[in-house]
Amino acid sequence: MDRAIPVLGVCRGAQLLDVALGGTLHQHVPELVGTTAHGAAPPEFAAVDVDLDAGSLAGRLLGEHARVRCLHHQPIDRLGDGLRVTARACDGVVEAVEPS
Numbered sequence: 001m002d003r004a005i006p007v008l009g010v011c012r013g014a015q016l017l018d019v020a021l022g023g024t025l026h027q028h029v030p031e032l033v034g035t036t037a038h039g040a041a042p043p044e045f046a047a048v049d050v051d052l053d054a055g056s057l058a059g060r061l062l063g064e065h066a067r068v069r070c071l072h073h074q075p076i077d078r079l080g081d082g083l084r085v086t087a088r089a090c091d092g093v094v095e096a097v098e099p100s
Contacts, residue, residue, distance in 0.1 A: 001082070001099055008057050010087075011070050014097045021080025029073045033091040039071035046070060050095045056086035058096045068095065 001007050009017040015025055026032045029039075039046050048070050052059040066087075076094040079085065087096035 006057060007099055008096065009098070010058070010068075010096045011072055014076060014094065015072070015074060017097055018076045018080045018083060021083060023080030023083065024077045025074040026077045027074060029075050029093060032075065033093060035091075037091065038075070038089070038093060039073065043071055048089045048095070050087045050089050052096070053084075053086045056084075056096075056098055058086045058098065070095065 007017065009015075019025065037046055038048060046069070047067050049065065049067050052062055052064055052066060054060075054064050068087075076085075076097065079097070082099055083097045084100040085094050085096075086098045087094070089095055
């Protein structure tokens, strides 16, 4: 990011970017949304519909809506410095971020 190279964080990559830039994570997504829609126990990838920001890198690549496979239990809570949300699941869980 310091070198102005495009960065796209998806799923765990989004979480890593967020925390590295001072953001926080929710500790357990099922407690947040009330379902295991983002990966069941035992761990299993789940199909999740997401809405993407049409002007973002992810939106330009995938369109405004996409079905993605995800497996996580710690979604982004507070965004880290310099990030913007570029994809959310229908339940509001952040699925992708990019530098703002």
